[in-house]
Amino acid sequence: MTGLWVVGATVLLALGFGLFRRATDGRVASAVPAREGDLGPSRLGRPLGERATFVQFSSEVCAPCRATSRLLGELVAHEPGVAHVELDAAEHLDLARELGISRTPTVLLLDSEGAVRHRIVGAPRRPDVLRALQNILEGTKAPDMTTTHRDDVWSRIRTEVGADAQAEPALASFLHTNVLSHSRLEDALSFILASKLGSETITSLSLRELIRRAFDDDRAISVAVREDLRAVLSRDPACRDYSMPLLYFKGFHALQAYRVAHYYWTHDRPALALYLQSRISEVFAVDIHPGARIGKGIMFDHATSVVIGETAVVEDDFSMLHEVTLGGTGKVGGDRHPKIGKGVMIGAGAKVLGNIRVGEGARIGAGSVVLEDVPPYTTVAGVPARPVSYPENAHPALDDLDTIER
């Protein structure tokens, strides 16, 4: 009879304990910095990573420790500046005691200064670790004062999104992770692009660093991003605020991702640039060769099925709709794609083919096939496209008698 009670009680206890452990194991907890102090290389016996370090306490007799080292090892292999240090707790008992480590594996995540920022007891789960790491890496670059200061596009986005998050609880967490948790527009945009373009080949986390590097290195991209947002807001009647293109418009996403690809194309990493092109094409159905040159203040409305070839050049303040091709004729090599002037507008489904020039302020009607130069401020339409009207000069003040007579 006693045996029955003991078995029953043991089974219940074991199940309860097991379930509790399963729920809490591997959770990422924020560390209390004052209690843990900093772990410098001297205390650790190993150099720290430039940007972050995983310190894993393991023991010989711990199966989950092996899985954890494999996970972290894989992770740091793809993250430059992040190190993984594994310590045998039994050989570092003093340190284990000071840090209050009583179980293995316990993983501490240190920032670049060696301060303990997160603590994970039990085998961690990959997405949790990634999130914690991203959190740390975000802090490693001091926010750039030139853009946070009086960046009115970004502060308007934050206001808009903050209001949306209040009004729509179903989206609150989405809005928070994509916009509100970031301190710069570049951080938010790199997060959004990376989460859309990440794949097994290049994870969102690594991709995000690549995107941010491009943004940080080439300030012209940041300027262009803001001009593009302004362009979409002023030209698209369906767009009510800056946050819509940032969050939802794939034409905007594809364009900004192209800017990153173009950056790597021009910085001696063509393979990465071509990989990005293929991902952008897969994800957004927009195929822009990273070699193409595109100005700022650009809107790709709807954007599905847009193709822009390698030697195409697009000047500032350009708009176009979906299913537009800026392509070659297939007859010549070399410089074989169109040159589009400032302020041009191309309607849905138009194909502009060959090394031709579309002059400033011209319009191309939907469904046209354009094979010859288009003079400035002219509207063309049809297959093949012919001029249908000569709109007033966009700058009438600059008109002189010669142009009016013509």
Added chain:
Amino acid sequence: MPSTTTTPPLVTARIDPRGPRFAAAVTSVVLAGTLLAGPQLGLPLLAVQAFAFGAGALLGLRYQPYGWVFRHYIRPRLEEPADLEDERPPRFAQAVGFGFALLAIAGALAGLDALFYVAAGFALGAALLNAVFDFCLGCELYLFGMRLRGRRAGGSR
């Protein structure tokens, strides 16, 4: 301070992780049977379990009888394991189990029923955790024990 970043040596035996889990399930059943039978009638079963633990801990998991059954009759019917694991953690767990089994036997022989029930109960709990949750209680106690021992030694390191 020596810079001891320990990567476990690769020469230790690698085993199919499902083996120890199977053994833990069998162990749970045997120990539950032992407890239900009580200190007198359960003693032979307990002796069998203690023998199994002892073989696994002292000779290696290859000699653990349940593990042997797994390797010869069950594993051939299963697919390849996704991963092999180090033998040391489960072997340490066998040693912990062996300790509890010996205590329980001592309790049964000396007529200390409480000791029998408590020790066998702990062994059952640990085996259940291992079988159901793949969670190794002994392994967790290891570091805890090391920390205690280190303290007594005055933290000489």
